[in-house]
Amino acid sequence: MYTSAPGLVYGFHxxxxxxxxxxxxxxxxxxxxxxDYDWLGHGVYFWENDYERALQFAQDARQAPVRSAGxxxxxxxxxxxxxxxxxxxxLEQGSLQKLKDSFEKLTRSAVxxxxxxxxxxxxxxxxxxxxxxxxxAVMENLHExxxxxxxxxxxxxxxxxxxxxxLYPTAGFRERNHIQLCIRNPACIKGYxxxxxxxxx
Numbered sequence: 001m002y003t004s005a006p007g008l009v010y011g012f013h014x015x016x017x018x019x020x021x022x023x024x025x026x027x028x029x030x031x032x033x034x035x036d037y038d039w040l041g042h043g044v045y046f047w048e049n050d051y052e053r054a055l056q057f058a059q060d061a062r063q064a065p066v067r068s069a070g071x072x073x074x075x076x077x078x079x080x081x082x083x084x085x086x087x088x089x090x091l092e093q094g095s096l097q098k099l100k101d102s103f104e105k106l107t108r109s110a111v112x113x114x115x116x117x118x119x120x121x122x123x124x125x126x127x128x129x130x131x132x133x134x135x136x137a138v139m140e141n142l143h144e145x146x147x148x149x150x151x152x153x154x155x156x157x158x159x160x161x162x163x164x165x166x167l168y169p170t171a172g173f174r175e176r177n178h179i180q181l182c183i184r185n186p187a188c189i190k191g192y193x194x195x196x197x198x199x200x201x
Contacts, residue, residue, distance in 0.1 A: 011046025
């Protein structure tokens with residue numbers, strides 16, 4: 001009943017400047033990611049209302065190319081106006097239970113077929129897993145199960161992540177906390193815009 005997210009949100013996507021300029025010029029659109037380690041499964045990724053975090057991602061990806069499908073030489077950010085529509089919102093209990101159920105189904109299937117599930121892995125010198133093979137498999141299994149069951153597909157996935165070092169000793173807040181959006185249905189993206197740097201702070 002409550003899975004349709006009302007209204008519009010701003011999303012920010014970190015990428016190379018050549019990609020950003022092509023999007024602004026209308027020559028291309030942002031492409032869905034299909035890595036088997038994507039945090040929220042396959043789709044187009046955005047940082048919700050966070051230009052700075054998107055830019056940080058692009059800067060990090062320039063140093064560690066495994067973070068991005070495309071090579072980043074000059075970090076840039078594309079803004080988007082997004083309608084989440086039918087959203088798997090992982091800040092809600094019902095959505096979290098669906099994901100847990102998907103893990104249990106995937107585990108039973110792996111046991112029956114003598115397969116081993118992937119694991120979330122950390123990149124060197126990072127405190128949290130950046131390569132989320134297990135999470136991606138569980139997420140994609142959920143979408144595939146809904147498709148087989150003729151259930152309404154999710155247009156988007158929304159998740160919160162506590163990332164980075166504590167802001168200060170014993171803090172419950174991290175330097176890179178963020179809300180991430182994974183857009184599975186391209187129709188959710190209503191338009192792109194060039195962020196105004198003066199308004200980014």
